[in-house]
Amino acid sequence: MTKNNTYQKLALFFLTGMVLFLYNCTTNTIDEGDITDLPPIVETVTYDDDVAPIITNNCIGCHSGPNANAGLELTGYANVRAAAEQGNLVNRINNGSNPMPPSGILPPETRQIIDQWIADGYLEN
Template sequence: MKKCIYIIATAAVLIACESRTYEEISDNTPVPETVTYNKDVKAIIDGNCVSCHSPGAQALTNYTQVKNNIDNIINRISRPNGDPLKMPQSGSLSPAQINIITKWKADGLSEN
């Protein structure tokens, strides 16, 4: 009887455990609507970039600065964890936030 309970308990533990990566459990849903700076991107930049990138040559405090640096921004936010050039330095943006910024570029970098 003890052996049967042990086997059932072990099986339950093994079945209950999942091994899923961050990418599998993160919201990586494509963005269906047109993305604009003021509606979608500004809040991400303000919340994650402006604390370090304001003011100065690498400032990201307005539409023009972000638009003019979009290729570098996408490059830096898309780097793997552990890469010393990954931004933001305080931690990674979510896949959904990266999708929004990437789609903004694909949609033509509209301000409004």
């Protein structure tokens, strides 16, 4: 009987531990991140130096050429500027439930660069 009791206590102990552990996991997951939590960018942000690499690495695969997804070309300064100025590029990049790229929202540090580029007036180089 006492032995049984010990097992029960042990089981309860481990179960409690498991619950706490899982709870921690769910609350500590890296979230989408908030750009407003980041220090402001003080360097000049330009398309050539800062924005183009982001677009090339994350967007061009689906948004270039005759079969560009959604008919959206993101090749070169003029196209990307137009998508940011007149389209919903900014919207989609920051859309947690329907982000671009579709594989997952970009880190806040990356999205902040795009925001700054726009705020600075779309500098090309």
